Amino acid sequence: MFRKTFRDLRKNWISFFSVFLMSFICLFIFTGIFHLSQQMDATGKQFSQNSHLADSTLSLTTFNDQKEQRTKELTTIKKVARRSIGHYQNDDLSLTFLTFNHSRLSRPQVIHGAKLSDQDGIWLDEDFFQANKYQLGESFLIEKQKYKILGTVRQPEFIYHTESDDQPLPNHKRSGYAYMSESQINSLPVYPTRQLLLKTNKENNTPWLEKELSDIWDADYLRLSHTSDSSGLSIFFDRVTQVQRLAFLFSSLFLLLTLITLEATMRRFVKQQQLQIATLKAQGFSRRTILLHYLSFGVIVTFLGSISGCVLGPKLLSPALLSAIGNQFSVPKWLEVQTTLGYAIVALVTLFSMLITLIPVLPLIGQLPATIMQRQSNQRFKRVWLEQTKLWSYLPFALQWTLRDIQRNIRRAILGVFGALGCMLLLIAALGIKDSIDFSLNSIFNDTYRYEEKISFKKSLDHQEQNAVAKTITTDHQWLEQQSVKLLQDSKEQAVIATIVSDGDQLKLPELDLEDLTANQVGLSEALAKSLNVKAKDTLYIKLQQQIIPVYIKKIVPLSAPQGLFFSENTWNDIGQAFEPQSLLLREKDQLAASPLIASKNEKQQQFKDSQKLIEGILMIVSLLILAALVLGITIMMNCHLLIFSERFIEFATLKVLGFTKREIFLLSFLETALLTALGWLLGLPAGKLFLTAYTAMVSTDQQQYLPHITFQSLAIASLVLFICMLLVQGYITVRINRIDFAVALKPAE
Structure with a gap:
């Protein structure tokens, strides 16, 4: 039986390779994208933890020792630290200046140079430092005042840093941040805001804390803000959420289609093996032995495909995606992470493959060998309801034959329709994501924003x-x-x-x-x-x-x-x-x-270009999904129609014996394939749009909502790809029909 397993796998390698390919793609994409999201999430959280990031920031007009002491005495406050922050800008650069304190709260991480101290000098943002090719020890000039560059730093609050909210893409050559001592910031031409960094208890009630702080600080109170709501961190973790949703949503759809393809493949394979199953039972092989034999096909193929995707996804796909997305964010280094979720999915796919294989096998192995052989012969059918109508006699023979076959085999027809529907759904979803992103950006910069230039004041x-x-x-x-x-x-x-x-x-x-x-x-x-x-x-x-x-x-x-x-x-x-x-x-x-009042001037056209660059990483994932949709679409249709062929090859052999030409048999086969594909295409249009709407809602963030949209061009491309897939499948089916040995096919099973 062991040798028979691998002999059958070799003889039916095309069918089983499609299952291997789909399970591989499913796990490759899922583990690759999910590993990226986990890597980003772990890096961001570790970066924040190492910096002992404060929970909240209290902005004030001025410091007051007595009020600060009352703040420290609040039951919800664990730690308090001072900080001043101000913004400086000229024609060449835009810098946010911060003072450090000797507390560990929200302390920046020194990348190069000296440790933070009270000595005169400046610690520059690492990305700003590298982009402008500064050197440690050289002088940094601000309004004719020189400051010695003592080191470089990174700080998680600036993990995604832009000059202003109007600049969607970081420009490290022009904008950044810098740290210096409290005594030095007062000599700068900036108007610093005083802040208290707060570390609070987990059971902290924000509205009540805000009321307590406003009562303490009175007229000096400006606002209380959560550190996690700062633009840099919120954008970073929004991107993590987007990537995670990409992984789960599309991979769950891929997994569903993989299992359906496996069911079609195993049903066709078991149909072809009915005579062998009967022979094995007649020779005394037990039900358990036969069942394990046929379960092994699904287990071997899906396990090898899924485990290969699980191993290669994080090693090949994640680094490629990180190179496109990660360069937008400022972190000390990207952490390596290990996750067992991919292997859990492998086990789940393997388990499902076993359960699916039971569907066609169990009804057979419980029967007598003679009964199994009888089921291989043609079944007798009654006339279907459509044949009772007056319209039936006016239909051409090819259409009559196709409609009769569809009505008598509803389950098989549904599978054929589903193959086309699944292909169309994947293509619309993948192409529609790109269209939705483009449409949303065009909506913002053409319909909502009608200005040409935005002036921001200091x-x-x-x-x-x-x-x-x-x-x-x-x-x-x-x-x-x-x-x-x-x-x-x-x-x-x-x-x-x-x-x-x-x-x-x-x-x-x-x-x-x-x-x-x-x-x-x-x-x-x-x-x-x-x-x-x-x-x-x-x-x-x-x-x-x-x-x-x-x-x-x-x-x-x-x-x-x-x-x-x-x-x-x-x-x-x-x-x-x-x-x-x-x-x-x-x-x-x-x-x-x-x-002197003007802080910056921003042209709308440049903002639009920066926004397009910002989503290049997401569009790279979208391109990958389009490719996967194309491969899976062809595979789904091929398996569905090969199942139809396996259940109808006796009919094709009979038509050949009766004298039908190859062209006539081709037209009969093509008519059914085209009819089922057309029906799947019609159902796939609304299904694809519904899926696209649900998907765009899931990947939208608090800052931007993606509007679901797909262009006529994308619909036309998806439809064209679908029907090209249909022609490729039909071409393969035609080759199989021409190779039918009708003498063997019509040999009585009994």
Whole structure:
């Protein structure tokens, strides 16, 4: 039996290779992508742990020893450390300056040079240092003041660092961060914010802590923010979540299709082996021996395929993906991780293969040899219901023959339809992801953002300063203010971005005109509305400067970015807030003269290009999924139609004996293949779009919602690929039909 197993595997290698290939692809993609997500997650968490990252940051106008001591005495506070932070910018560089403390809280990791100390000098961001090719010991010039470069550092809060929120892609040559002593930062031309770094207990209640801190610090209190909500860390861990979801969602679909392909392969193989099964039983082989023999086919093939993918995925795929995604993030080094989940999936796939193999084998081995042989002959069927209608006589013979065969073998026909449906579903999902990302970016930069240049100021501008700037502008413009507000729901607080704009259309929201908002009316982004489980005309409560204010949701806004709440200038004023914008949106470029107030100028076209570069790593994974979809699609269809052929080869042999030409038999076979493929194609269109919608919702983040979209071109490509696959499968089936030995095929089994 052992020799028979490998002899049968060799004779039927094409069929079993398809199962091997699918199980290999399934585990190769899953373990490769999942290992990458685990590697990123472990690196980010270890980096934060080594730096003893603070849980929260309390921003203040000034330090006060007595108030700081009262803060330390709070029951929820474990550790407190001081830090000052300020931003410096000129035409050549943009640096965030921080002071270090002798506490271990949020302490940067020194990469090169001297340890942090109170000596005069500066420690530069490692990436900024390398990009500008500085040398340790040389002087770093700021406003004619020289600072000796003592070392380089990395800090997890800046794991993903950009000059501003308007710069989606890091530019290490221009922007970075630096550490220096408290005495030195006061000599810089910056206005530092004072901060207390807080390490809290696990049972900390954030709203209550915020109230206690605001009571202690009173007018000096600015805001309390969670370190994990900082842009660098949140973007990094959002990307980890995206990669994990890519691994699980597509691999689960691949696994399902692999098991269905295995079921079709084993059913066809057992159908061909019925005579041998009967012979083995007649020769006295036990049911257990025969069952183990046929179980071994599925176990050997799926185990070898899945274990190969499990081993090679982390070794080949993960490094390739990390080279595309990892260079966007600043970490000391990427950790090597080991995970057993891939091997657990291998065991699960192997177990499923055994269970699936039982489906066609168990009904046979429990019967007498004579009965098994009889089942190999043609079965007799009654007329199907369609033959009773008047329409039947008007149908051509080929169509009658095809419809009769489909009605008599519904299960087999469903499998053929499913093969085409699965192929179409994979292609639409894979091509649709790229289209959805492109569509979302185009929606942001063409429909929502209608400005050509965005001016960011070093500080918020009051009404007089706005008027002074506006007098120098001749083009259409719109003022923009963005604030972090606390949204209250079910005794929980959530930090969201409030976007406030003046009259104008440089920021245009779909289905909502901000100028129509009155009183306390606001717009709410669709992704945030879904996460909060709220709808239009509901009332939300926000907290501003310790005041709780109700706002009425006038419209749910379906847009990709920005996410959050949307106010008009009038609505913002109506709830008692002063409109003090930090940005100006211009219809035309280069309309504002140089001014000390200006922090940066950002062209929309450059922002669009940077956003495209930002998603190159994700698009690399998408390209891999498209290739996998193509391979799996062909494999699925091939197995499904080979099963149909194995159950109909006696019919084809009979037609040859009756005098049907090769062309006529080809047309009969092609008609059924085309009919089942067309039906699968029709069902695959809505199924693929539903899957795409669910997938884009899963990979969207708090900062950006991907809008599900697939172009007509992608649908046409997916359809063309499907029908090319059908022709390839039909070509192989035709070769098999021409090779039928009808004398053997028609030999009575009994």
